[in-house]
Amino acid sequence: MSRTVAIAGVAELPHGKTGWPSTMALHEALVRAALDDAGVPPDTVDVLLTVAPRSDPYLVHAVAVAERLGLSPAHCHSYEAGGAGPVLMLRAAHDLLRAGAGRSAVVVAADLPLTGVSREAYVRNLAQVGPVHPEFEVPFGPTVPAMFALVARAYLDAYRLDDEALAAVARHDRAMAAGHPNAHQRGPMSLPAYRDSRMIAEPLRLLDCAPVSDGGGAVVLVADQPAADRRWPAVHLAGSGAGTTGLHLSFASSLTEFAAGVALEGALQAAGRRRADIDLALIYDCFSIAMLVNLEDMGFAARGHGAGVLQDRAAGAAGRLPVNTHGGLLSHGHPARAGGMSNLVEAVIQLRHAAGDRQVEGCATALVHGMAGVFASHAAALLVREEAA
Amino acid sequence: MRHPTPTTTDETAPFWQGAGEGALVLPRCTGCGRWRWPVASACPGCGAPLHWAPASGLGTVLTFTVVHRAASDALAADVPYVVALVALDEGVRLLSNVVGCAPSEVSAGRRVRVAFEPAEHSGIMVPVFVVCEPAGPTRCAEDGATYVTYHRLEPHER
Numbered sequence: 169m170s171r172t173v174a175i176a177g178v179a180e181l182p183h184g185k186t187g188w189p190s191t192m193a194l195h196e197a198l199v200r201a202a203l204d205d206a207g208v209p210p211d212t213v214d215v216l217l218t219v220a221p222r223s224d225p226y227l228v229h230a231v232a233v234a235e236r237l238g239l240s241p242a243h244c245h246s247y248e249a250g251g252a253g254p255v256l257m258l259r260a261a262h263d264l265l266r267a268g269a270g271r272s273a274v275v276v277a278a279d280l281p282l283t284g285v286s287r288e289a290y291v292r293n294l295a296q297v298g299p300v301h302p303e304f305e306v307p308f309g310p311t312v313p314a315m316f317a318l319v320a321r322a323y324l325d326a327y328r329l330d331d332e333a334l335a336a337v338a339r340h341d342r343a344m345a346a347g348h349p350n351a352h353q354r355g356p357m358s359l360p361a362y363r364d365s366r367m368i369a370e371p372l373r374l375l376d377c378a379p380v381s382d383g384g385g386a387v388v389l390v391a392d393q394p395a396a397d398r399r400w401p402a403v404h405l406a407g408s409g410a411g412t413t414g415l416h417l418s419f420a421s422s423l424t425e426f427a428a429g430v431a432l433e434g435a436l437q438a439a440g441r442r443r444a445d446i447d448l449a450l451i452y453d454c455f456s457i458a459m460l461v462n463l464e465d466m467g468f469a470a471r472g473h474g475a476g477v478l479q480d481r482a483a484g485a486a487g488r489l490p491v492n493t494h495g496g497l498l499s500h501g502h503p504a505r506a507g508g509m510s511n512l513v514e515a516v517i518q519l520r521h522a523a524g525d526r527q528v529e530g531c532a533t534a535l536v537h538g539m540a541g542v543f544a545s546h547a548a549a550l551l552v553r554e555e556a557a
Numbered sequence: 558m559r560h561p562t563p564t565t566t567d568e569t570a571p572f573w574q575g576a577g578e579g580a581l582v583l584p585r586c587t588g589c590g591r592w593r594w595p596v597a598s599a600c601p602g603c604g605a606p607l608h609w610a611p612a613s614g615l616g617t618v619l620t621f622t623v624v625h626r627a628a629s630d631a632l633a634a635d636v637p638y639v640v641a642l643v644a645l646d647e648g649v650r651l652l653s654n655v656v657g658c659a660p661s662e663v664s665a666g667r668r669v670r671v672a673f674e675p676a677e678h679s680g681i682m683v684p685v686f687v688v689c690e691p692a693g694p695t696r697c698a699e700d701g702a703t704y705v706t707y708h709r710l711e712p713h714e715r
């Protein structure tokens with residue numbers, strides 16, 4: 169008899185420049201807050217999954233985090249899956265508990281790229297150890313924004329669009345972030361302000377790029393939690409999927425179509441649900457172009473029409489397809505190796521109907537999407553509110 | 558441009574040796590004849606061994622970006638520079654730079670040909686591209702191509 173596993177706790181702290189003394193201190197705070205939120209005693213944690221921050225030299229980061237917390241979970245693993253990591257860790261934790269590996273599980277990802285190393289050093293490090301091939305790409309000086317700009321140029325050329333399509337994404341996310349206390353960038357963004365932001369790699373401007381943020385989040389899953397012990401309506405993982413093309417853009421077979429759709433199809437099939445069942449989509453958008461391509465790959469818009477989903481605030485909390493109600497990576501923040509964690513946290517908060525002013529009315533099914541590299545690898549999870557399970 | 562030095566391996570020595578001699582040398586299948594990129598030990602299509610052969614060096618810009626914020630301090634003096642994905646006439650793509658012209662002269666569909674520039678410190682020559690004049694070389698005939706083997710992968714190297 170397989171067990172019932174629910175997401176019972178979440179935690180997130182404000183993104184931005186935070187001043188945490190170490191990544192370990194941040195991990196500890198997030199895990200403790202998520203366990204508190206779930207009402208789960210720390211000594212029931214049998215699974216702990218993490219993503220190692222680049223600055224942390226630990227052999228197995230998850231084991232070091234457990235040590236810091238004074239815990240000895242049997243299953244302690246760190247994931248190397250880029251921005252797809254949070255979704256894949258959620259799935260792994262869920263499957264471990266379902267298979268009887270323990271009582272509760274913690275998934276945590278956090279990083280401090282603004283604290284400790286300079287923003288400049290972080291951005292350059294990313295160009296060297298990020299999704300840029302050390303032999304056949306590095307000699308030509310592509311930054312990570314430049315890699316996404318190659319896709320953006322190809323996309324705008326293919327569908328004869330101008331920068332308004334990109335601006336629609338940046339402005340949508342900013343409008344959403346205004347309603348979230350943990351978001352990094354919350355000031356209003358007009359189209360002229362977008363166009364005044366400096367060019368980074370044409371056609372991408374500064375406001376097409378997610379900010380470098382300190383931050384992260386944690387999620388707690390519990391197996392067979394008695395209803396009386398629950399603090400929140402349970403949220404379940406109904407299904408998940410993944411899709412991968414390749415790590416380097418040099419070798420990509422398409423410049424405008426990648427594998428987000430493969431990931432979503434897998435999740436829909438596993439969950440026995442249809443695209444139309446999705447009440448809220450949390451899309452990985454480290455750059456504005458990522459939102460457009462991913463929305464279209466997932467079938468939420470026709471090719472070249474991704475921006476239409478977002479314009480006129482149609483995709484706000486009351487829109488037809490609410491998207492990134494927390495502001496996305498573009499405005500909620502991009503905490504380096506922990507990118508994508510806030511998508512997961514926002515889904516749980518919305519499914520609890522605890523999102524306040526930004527609440528999606530009657531939210532019962534939420535899509536959480538994560539992406540590694542330059543559209544390289546994708547993961548999608550469908551989370552559902554208890555009564556919809 | 559002040560190109561960062563590539564992290565090379567013994568496996569790709571023919572590529573860099575060719576570049577040092579002014580030739581763009583790429584893996585080609587000894588079975589089906591298709592050009593393959595990236596480097597592998599066997600053709601992902603037919604499984605036959607690959608060998609290194611000189612390519613025409615001609616291609617077309619698929620997409621490009623003008624970089625305003627450099628990837629390194631060394632490259633900061635070179636902004637704005639053009640990073641492009643070039644579709645070679647042989648059917649594979651290279652990420653590279655388009656040099657020798659104003660960024661505004663670069664567009665998707667522009668014909669380009671290979672040239673070589675030294676990387677910083679190592680002096681390793683790296684393949685970059687320059688725009689062809691409108692009346693310049695046209696697409697090379699795939700079946701008319703001749704090639705010589707620079708380096709044949711020996712069994713123990715596969």
Ligand SMILES: [Zn+2]
Nearest residue numbers: 586589600603
């Ligand atoms: Zn072959």
